[in-house]
Amino acid sequence: MKSAYELAMERLSKSDPDASKPLTAEKKARLAEIDRVFKGKLAEREIFLKKQLNEAYSAQNAEEVDKIQKQLVSERARIEEDREAEKEQVRRSK
Numbered sequence: 001m002k003s004a005y006e007l008a009m010e011r012l013s014k015s016d017p018d019a020s021k022p023l024t025a026e027k028k029a030r031l032a033e034i035d036r037v038f039k040g041k042l043a044e045r046e047i048f049l050k051k052q053l054n055e056a057y058s059a060q061n062a063e064e065v066d067k068i069q070k071q072l073v074s075e076r077a078r079i080e081e082d083r084e085a086e087k088e089q090v091r092r093s094k
Helices: 004-015 025-058 062-092
Strands: none
């Protein structure tokens, strides 16, 4: 008798047979490059926004602080989404 986990994994492998294929060295290298590039983009945006955040704290501008914090969160999410989309595209390519 199979566990619920095993049954779910079987259904998943049937719905996406390409998912179980091992990645080639070329694809692994491309995925690592994507991680490196997007890590740099994220660091660049964080440095820029944290500088603005420090300036807003110094000016004691609570509205600006809140706005910058929200922007920082949304920038992180956007960059992560872009990175995952690009990585998924590489994984699905033949």
